[in-house]
Amino acid sequence: MSATARKSAPLPDDIRAMKGGTPIVSLTAYTTPMAQMMDAHCDFVLVGDSVGMVLHGLPSTLGVTMDMMVMHGKAVARGLTSAMMVIDMPFGSYEEGPEQAFRNAARLMAETAAGAVKLEGGVAMADTIAFLVARGIPVMAHIGLTPQSINTLGGYKVQGRGDAGATLMADAKAVAEAGAFAVVLEKVPENLANDITGTVDIPTIGIGASAGCDGQILVVDDMLGLFTAFKAKFVKRYAELGVDGEAAIAAYAEDVRARRFPGPEHVFGDAVPGAKT
Numbered sequence: 198m199s200a201t202a203r204k205s206a207p208l209p210d211d212i213r214a215m216k217g218g219t220p221i222v223s224l225t226a227y228t229t230p231m232a233q234m235m236d237a238h239c240d241f242v243l244v245g246d247s248v249g250m251v252l253h254g255l256p257s258t259l260g261v262t263m264d265m266m267v268m269h270g271k272a273v274a275r276g277l278t279s280a281m282m283v284i285d286m287p288f289g290s291y292e293e294g295p296e297q298a299f300r301n302a303a304r305l306m307a308e309t310a311a312g313a314v315k316l317e318g319g320v321a322m323a324d325t326i327a328f329l330v331a332r333g334i335p336v337m338a339h340i341g342l343t344p345q346s347i348n349t350l351g352g353y354k355v356q357g358r359g360d361a362g363a364t365l366m367a368d369a370k371a372v373a374e375a376g377a378f379a380v381v382l383e384k385v386p387e388n389l390a391n392d393i394t395g396t397v398d399i400p401t402i403g404i405g406a407s408a409g410c411d412g413q414i415l416v417v418d419d420m421l422g423l424f425t426a427f428k429a430k431f432v433k434r435y436a437e438l439g440v441d442g443e444a445a446i447a448a449y450a451e452d453v454r455a456r457r458f459p460g461p462e463h464v465f466g467d468a469v470p471g472a473k474t
């Protein structure tokens with residue numbers, strides 16, 4: 198899949214234009230089949246660095262590499278025709294400065310069919326966001342609980358409570374002014390998420406934020422019940438595929454041990470089909 202193969206997907210400006218309208222629908226995806234399943238239902242699909250935890254068993258997102266993002270980005274792109282694809286910049290690929298960020302964002306855009314990159318950080322990342330946008334790379338910002346900063350945030354806590362709300366508001370304004378076309382608000386109090394949504398002129402995409410945000414995103418493995426290591430309060434489970442999958446595997450194992458599988462319908466006779474006998 199080349200970076201120009203998908204023609205019908207919305208552009209970042211189309212997502213920006215959805216501010217204040219019908220809520221923007223988004224999920225993460227890491228593989229082609231999962232992307233195919235959500236393509237018709239989502240406005241954009243995020244190849245999140247959560248891939249490290251949900252697919253690779255890493256303890257956090259910090260071990261995710263550029264090569265992993267490129268590989269999963271290519272896989273997701275093969276499954277999308279109508280949803281826009283956004284791809285996460287992994288930890289260590291952009292924080293050094295705008296030039297490093299441009300180099301790695303350009304690689305992600307060139308080697309996958311992503312329409313935009315996402316990076317974590319507010320005021321501290323504003324110059325980098327402006328640098329990328331000025332050079333043709335649409336940026337989605339991500340503030341609040343930023344999992345790549347877990348070691349300085351001291352855990353996966355709610356961000357922006359009390360006086361810290363002003364800092365988060367400043368972060369939201371800074372990324373909007375820098376040219377981000379949307380901003381993810383992760384794990385922030387509902388009132389603050391509503392205030393930010395009413396203040397900035399770009400869509401807010403909530404995860405553990407508020408139904409008043411301009412859109413919502415969830416990690417797909419969380420909402421399908423495939424990731425069961427823990428469940429955050431903000432996750433709504435729409436299926437229990439982990440439980441159902443394990444039950445199916447147990448049934449298969451029993452069938453094999455009892456010689457019930459394969460059955461007559463799964464095996465081949467030795468007559469050549471269509472041959473005259």
Ligand code: KIV
Binds near residue numbers: 243244246285404
């Ligand atoms: O990596 C990810 O999945 C994310 C979402 C939780 C927003 O950044």
